[in-house]
Amino acid sequence: MFVPRRYGGLELELGDFLRVVMEIAAGDLSTAWSLCLASAHALHLATLFGEPAQTEAFGDGDFRCPAVAAPAGQAVRSGEGWEITGTWGYCSGAPYATHYMGQTFEAPAQPGGPPGQMLLFVVPRSQWTMLDDWGDTLGLKGSGSHSIQMERAYVPAHSVLEGQWLVDTDTTQSPGLRLHGNPLYAGRTLSVFQSELSALATGALKGALEEYESLIRTRRTQRPPIVARYLDADYQRWFGQAIAGAAAAETLLAAVAGQWSEHGRRFAHEGRIFTRADDLELNVLAREALTLAWTSLQEDVFRTAGTSATRSGGRIERIFRDVAMDWGHLGNVTRDWAWRELARERLGLVEGAALKPDRPHLEVRG
Amino acid sequence: MSEPTELARELSAHLGSRAAAGEPSGCCAPETHELLLERGFYATLLPARDGGLGLDLGEFIAVVSELARGCPASAWCAASLAVGSARARVLFDLDGDLRATSATATDATATRSDGGWVVSGTFARVAGARFATHFLGVARVEGESGALRFLAARAQFELHDAGAGEGGCVRAIELEGALIPDAFAAAVQAPVDDWTASVPPAALAAVFAGAAARAAEIHEQIVRAAPQSRALDPDHQRWLGAAVARAAAARLLLREAAAANAEGVRLGSLARQAMRYASDGVQEALRVAGAAEREAGAELERIARFMLNGLSDPAALPEEWIARQLARERLELPLDAAPAVP
Numbered sequence: 001m002f003v004p005r006r007y008g009g010l011e012l013e014l015g016d017f018l019r020v021v022m023e024i025a026a027g028d029l030s031t032a033w034s035l036c037l038a039s040a041h042a043l044h045l046a047t048l049f050g051e052p053a054q055t056e057a058f059g060d061g062d063f064r065c066p067a068v069a070a071p072a073g074q075a076v077r078s079g080e081g082w083e084i085t086g087t088w089g090y091c092s093g094a095p096y097a098t099h100y101m102g103q104t105f106e107a108p109a110q111p112g113g114p115p116g117q118m119l120l121f122v123v124p125r126s127q128w129t130m131l132d133d134w135g136d137t138l139g140l141k142g143s144g145s146h147s148i149q150m151e152r153a154y155v156p157a158h159s160v161l162e163g164q165w166l167v168d169t170d171t172t173q174s175p176g177l178r179l180h181g182n183p184l185y186a187g188r189t190l191s192v193f194q195s196e197l198s199a200l201a202t203g204a205l206k207g208a209l210e211e212y213e214s215l216i217r218t219r220r221t222q223r224p225p226i227v228a229r230y231l232d233a234d235y236q237r238w239f240g241q242a243i244a245g246a247a248a249a250e251t252l253l254a255a256v257a258g259q260w261s262e263h264g265r266r267f268a269h270e271g272r273i274f275t276r277a278d279d280l281e282l283n284v285l286a287r288e289a290l291t292l293a294w295t296s297l298q299e300d301v302f303r304t305a306g307t308s309a310t311r312s313g314g315r316i317e318r319i320f321r322d323v324a325m326d327w328g329h330l331g332n333v334t335r336d337w338a339w340r341e342l343a344r345e346r347l348g349l350v351e352g353a354a355l356k357p358d359r360p361h362l363e364v365r366g
Numbered sequence: 367m368s369e370p371t372e373l374a375r376e377l378s379a380h381l382g383s384r385a386a387a388g389e390p391s392g393c394c395a396p397e398t399h400e401l402l403l404e405r406g407f408y409a410t411l412l413p414a415r416d417g418g419l420g421l422d423l424g425e426f427i428a429v430v431s432e433l434a435r436g437c438p439a440s441a442w443c444a445a446s447l448a449v450g451s452a453r454a455r456v457l458f459d460l461d462g463d464l465r466a467t468s469a470t471a472t473d474a475t476a477t478r479s480d481g482g483w484v485v486s487g488t489f490a491r492v493a494g495a496r497f498a499t500h501f502l503g504v505a506r507v508e509g510e511s512g513a514l515r516f517l518a519a520r521a522q523f524e525l526h527d528a529g530a531g532e533g534g535c536v537r538a539i540e541l542e543g544a545l546i547p548d549a550f551a552a553a554v555q556a557p558v559d560d561w562t563a564s565v566p567p568a569a570l571a572a573v574f575a576g577a578a579a580r581a582a583e584i585h586e587q588i589v590r591a592a593p594q595s596r597a598l599d600p601d602h603q604r605w606l607g608a609a610v611a612r613a614a615a616a617r618l619l620l621r622e623a624a625a626a627n628a629e630g631v632r633l634g635s636l637a638r639q640a641m642r643y644a645s646d647g648v649q650e651a652l653r654v655a656g657a658a659e660r661e662a663g664a665e666l667e668r669i670a671r672f673m674l675n676g677l678s679d680p681a682a683l684p685e686e687w688i689a690r691q692l693a694r695e696r697l698e699l700p701l702d703a704a705p706a707v708p
Binding site for chain 1: 589590600605612621623625628632635636639643685688694697699
């Protein structure tokens, strides 16, 4: 969906991509998770990497690529490229992937010394092995979030970006806009990642609503007056609150995607920089959609669906487990960090480049 | 930014400077009213040929939010009159100068009379009433299941202190045997319809969104100015970031809802969520801003007080009722007649 047209892709706008993800997630969150996280990273390849890497990786447009932002392993310079070794966990979409995009550190200059700079790389499947280590979590058992292992994999220099952190990226000098002439490839990344997680949960909530409607149409209340649940004022309210939560989450995500695209367009046409503060604001807004979806699911749907709906294999039971994984995803753990970073940006406390995992975190209070 | 929105932003600073002056009377200061009138902010939704600004819902929300950054009470007064006037014009094919306020919650009754209806009753909290030329109300029809929507001229109703305390030019409106000609009366199935479940709540949510944006600015100023360097404190940073996020969520949610042409109870529910974001952000700011900001007359205190009252304003409709109607719509059940809670 995000593969550039010149490679046979669709170049979907972010809002359209998120709508597709929501629709698939309404059917099955595991499948949508795998699809979303394996297809979204085409956006970053097309934005951040140069033409040789894109031509090599996109080929005829068949590009399915998990990516994990947490750095692992290490890289050593070798000839015109790098040799990379390491294991990366939680690579969602790995079973059907054609590539992997990951982060690692350059090996220490001296044995036992601190790691060198951080690297962002993309490698074809022939360079890595998928481990059989996924499926024993609470939910998302079908998301294909296996680990990926590389042993001295050779990666040409054009497929490695030095000093780049995928999560929080300044795209003003990136080649994507120039290569493809589409502001889609001029956008920052923080808000995109959060929008994905939120769209997945919102879609899952919409699936839960279908099941909940079926339940309340066919079951009766447990206390007087004994009537069909769909005619009962409380069930109507719970159902309506969850519908409202889904509608608000969907509307917020559409707004975030629209604003993200607008920032890209303004950069492309007016030179107005898409700032980190812009990206953080959209990131925290997208988080609200996830909060709405989770709150509606657990408070309105799961709490009132009844014990039979929690039996193993039931649709609501599965959705609850799957969305719980989304709610506990590292991306959501960083909500407080994101609020704080947004405030720090507004207060002018972020000087120069923002903190990245390869920079000392000595100054977190100021 | 559109021209009306720029005008609203310019006026906003004046509204802020006069907000305290209007409080004793629960209404805009007289010169504020004159400015709102002169610049067309009571007629934002009327077409240009009737002397209005002819704004669509999205532009209206932007204008009201800008006014609310200065004074939420004045913005709510202007928005209420704009909404009521637009509705009255469509229902009764009116033109010319019109400042109608409106309400749905009622204990009023209507009985048939020669050539019209006799309406009596009281409407407890009607925003913008002080400056209204007309009142768009709804009354139960004696002996029948339906209701009557009617338009009363200013001479046909009296204003009383509503005791609401939040400004917005809120007054109680009382009609005593008012004779409403048939031309200004329409039988309706229920007091609340798709329009009343959507546009008035959206207007109030626009006030909340603007007020929350202003509260976030105040919050930031407080954090910057605090002697003990709150700006460097991780908790104050997090609280500020969350308040900014909620104010932005309220604004964007409304803007997107208008852009997507949301209507009916769906728009009403999105408006309610925007109000919740806005009030959550302001409450959080008030909690951590320090005692000085809670003193009577402090701007943050005034905003929070407005929101406390606004959350129960009849125009917003109870969120539980709206939620239930969303469910009933999806379940293909008829909408409830009206919320039992006014």
